Amino acid sequence: xxxxxxxxxxxxxxxxxxxxxxxxxxxxxxxxxxxxxxxxxxxxxxxxxxxxxxxxxxxxxxxxxxxxxxxxxxxxxxxxxxxxxxxxxxxxxxxxxxxx
Amino acid sequence: xxxxxxxxxxxxxxxxxxxxxxxxxxxxxxxxxxxxxxxxxxxxxxxxxxxxxxxxxxxxxxxxxxxxxxxxxxxxxxxxxxxxxxxxxxxxxxxxxxxxxxxxxxxxxxxxxxxxxxxxxxxxxxxxxxxxxxxxxxxxxxxxxxxxxxxxxxxxxxxxxxxxxxxxxxxxxxxxxxxxxxxxxxxxxxxxxxxxxxxxxxxxxxxxxxxxxxxxxxxxxxxxxxxxxxxxxxxxxxxxxxxxxxxxxxxxxxxxxxxxxxxxxxxxxxxxxxxxxxxxxxxxxxxxxxxxxxxxxxxxxxxxxxxxxxxxxxxxxxxxxxxxxxxxxxxxxxxxxxxxxxxxxxxxxxxxxxxxxxxxxxxxxxxxxxxxxxxxxxxxxxxxxxxxxxxxxxxxxxxxxxxxxxxxxxxxxxxxxxxxxxxxxxxxxxxxxxxxxxxxxxxxxxxxxxxxxxxxxxxxxxxxxxxxxxxxxxxxxxxxxxxxxxxxxxxxxxxxxxxxxxxxxxxxxxxxxxxxxxxxxxxxxxxxxxxxxxxxxxxxxxxxxxxxxxxxxxxxxxxxxxxxxxxxxxxxxxxxxxxxxxxxxxxxxxxxxxxxxxxxxxxxxxxxxxxxxxxxxxxxxxxxxxxxxxxxxxxxxxxxxxxxxxxxxxxxxxxxxxxxxxxxxxx
Numbered sequence: 001x002x003x004x005x006x007x008x009x010x011x012x013x014x015x016x017x018x019x020x021x022x023x024x025x026x027x028x029x030x031x032x033x034x035x036x037x038x039x040x041x042x043x044x045x046x047x048x049x050x051x052x053x054x055x056x057x058x059x060x061x062x063x064x065x066x067x068x069x070x071x072x073x074x075x076x077x078x079x080x081x082x083x084x085x086x087x088x089x090x091x092x093x094x095x096x097x098x099x100x
Numbered sequence: 101x102x103x104x105x106x107x108x109x110x111x112x113x114x115x116x117x118x119x120x121x122x123x124x125x126x127x128x129x130x131x132x133x134x135x136x137x138x139x140x141x142x143x144x145x146x147x148x149x150x151x152x153x154x155x156x157x158x159x160x161x162x163x164x165x166x167x168x169x170x171x172x173x174x175x176x177x178x179x180x181x182x183x184x185x186x187x188x189x190x191x192x193x194x195x196x197x198x199x200x201x202x203x204x205x206x207x208x209x210x211x212x213x214x215x216x217x218x219x220x221x222x223x224x225x226x227x228x229x230x231x232x233x234x235x236x237x238x239x240x241x242x243x244x245x246x247x248x249x250x251x252x253x254x255x256x257x258x259x260x261x262x263x264x265x266x267x268x269x270x271x272x273x274x275x276x277x278x279x280x281x282x283x284x285x286x287x288x289x290x291x292x293x294x295x296x297x298x299x300x301x302x303x304x305x306x307x308x309x310x311x312x313x314x315x316x317x318x319x320x321x322x323x324x325x326x327x328x329x330x331x332x333x334x335x336x337x338x339x340x341x342x343x344x345x346x347x348x349x350x351x352x353x354x355x356x357x358x359x360x361x362x363x364x365x366x367x368x369x370x371x372x373x374x375x376x377x378x379x380x381x382x383x384x385x386x387x388x389x390x391x392x393x394x395x396x397x398x399x400x401x402x403x404x405x406x407x408x409x410x411x412x413x414x415x416x417x418x419x420x421x422x423x424x425x426x427x428x429x430x431x432x433x434x435x436x437x438x439x440x441x442x443x444x445x446x447x448x449x450x451x452x453x454x455x456x457x458x459x460x461x462x463x464x465x466x467x468x469x470x471x472x473x474x475x476x477x478x479x480x481x482x483x484x485x486x487x488x489x490x491x492x493x494x495x496x497x498x499x500x501x502x503x504x505x506x507x508x509x510x511x512x513x514x515x516x517x518x519x520x521x522x523x524x525x526x527x528x529x530x531x532x533x534x535x536x537x538x539x540x541x542x543x544x545x546x547x548x549x550x551x552x553x554x555x556x557x558x559x560x561x562x563x564x565x566x567x568x569x570x571x572x573x574x575x576x577x578x579x580x581x582x583x584x585x586x587x588x589x590x591x592x593x594x595x596x597x598x599x600x601x602x603x604x605x606x607x608x609x610x611x612x613x614x615x616x617x618x619x620x621x622x623x624x625x626x627x628x629x630x631x632x633x634x635x636x637x638x639x640x641x642x643x644x645x646x647x648x649x650x651x652x653x654x655x656x657x658x659x660x661x662x663x664x665x666x667x668x669x670x671x672x673x674x675x676x677x678x679x680x681x682x683x684x685x686x687x688x689x690x691x692x693x694x695x696x697x698x699x700x701x702x703x704x705x706x707x708x709x710x711x712x713x714x715x716x717x718x719x720x721x722x723x724x725x726x727x728x729x730x731x732x733x734x735x736x737x738x739x740x741x742x743x744x745x746x747x748x749x750x751x752x753x754x755x756x757x758x759x760x761x762x763x764x765x766x767x
Contacts, residue, residue, distance in 0.1 A: 022743055031739075092739050 007048035116142030139221030184238035281329010288322030320380035331363030348451030385425015392418030396524035468541035489622030497573030526625025
């Protein structure tokens, strides 16, 4: 039986990977993928603890997160396409309309 | 329909006022001719409505109330702008709109080319509005508004030639003297409200029976004070002769036919109250009788054609008050109507004479005009005959009725005063006629060349009025004979006389003897004048020398004006001057000191505002700007920076929570 700490460790590594990806990569799509990695890190946590605590709530929560992640990905991609058409840019740095 | 037409009666002239008044204010956008059309047209429409209302009232003489709208209310008091239409109102409506319309038409000719022609018509229409409110109102508040309105218009029109000092003074005098009467009237209204708790005629008169005699007398006397102010009776008559400074149509309309009769109308309207108090009624009669004779004697020697007529008006109004005093209310209104006809006629004819003589008003510089201005002469002759009491003309019927009533009801003193006044009337009116129209011409040569008959627009109203003066009296005798004519039958529902229960039946011969007597009186007066001014033109001067004292007394109008000046006006002015000095020495300086202090305070406030308040506001602004300048650097527009800040915040938060749990769990 794999101990719960192993799951948490994997989850933490995945989360930090995603976080670093979001912070340092410039490409939209990579940023979006990093976000997905972070979400799935959270999912691993949820499922692991659900199993550990013998409760279904965590698994249900994980299903919700997957569904919402799908929606989020769809919206994110849509935004990327719109921005790409308008500014011909896939680089996050170039989108700075909200700057003062 | 009925309500609408009743309301329209005063609304038409009001529209005329608004249009012509606006034109004056906006600097005369249209011609005088249009102003005349508007002025006369509005009164004509109003007169048409009045005739229609008369027709309705003939069908159904019961009083009808028309409420235009609720004017104001508070506590127990509700005052409507309401109109009471009964036979009395109808009679007054016809006189006001009918005679008013004729005089408006006349004015078009008389005022032709005058500066301020439009203003004149605006004032005249405003007068019509006020007078109509006065006679139509169904409560004392509306009556009072009309009462004050006609006073205002009287003031405005007497002072029409405002650049003339005498006119301005006369206007002020009329206004101030009227105020004395108005104060009494106002007191009466307060008393009525305090006693009855309402101002509506119908309610007041319905409850009048329960009045105790003292209150009734107080109300009646206060009302009477108002009436003598407006109707120029002793001792408040002095303004009326001076009011002749106004244009002649104004004298005819306001100071002969309508406004001055408002007092008589008011007494008759309130006869339910007067009937309760024989004392007040007696006072009305005595004031009327004395005024009638007093003014008539002054009229004997005056030399200004309009002033003779003015004193004659005062005297005739005295007759009407005398009639009220002896309980002959119908006779008073009857005389009011006939007087409106013949006195308006005389004034307008006098205006025509003045017009012909290029503004001359002194009868000593007239004479021999009868063939130069024939139409004016004939109508003036008619008017004179009517007022003097030549049989079968209007004045004869009404005056005879008043005197007959006084005699048959046992008021012998009043009757004597009355016929003496009638004698004087016949004399001074025929004197006026003779001196103006017959004998040798004493007109200035320059003026003589310009003598001309007035234009048709002036003559037409004169002829109509002359016609009315001749036949107007018949409404009082047809079909029922003396004191039972159509007029009296029409008014009967309104003015039940005091002695209605038991009219003392004189012998059948008595009325005819009385008629004969008044006729004799009239003819005696006329013939005396004929003797003095026609047959022996040198006689008047001889008589004047012989009776120097009396003549001077009359010529100076009993020095009443001088006495008032000495006892009231001058002390009043002295008090005014003293107060003025107090004002300048004390009050003005105090005001200046206060002003200085205010200035100082304002300067201090300004400094405070500039430096302290603005300063603090600016500091706030600067602080915000500074903070913004620093904080806006955070907003780089780079998503990474935001995300990094987010993560940093998250780390801090998680650490805090862990720390909290750690220590929380430990303790």
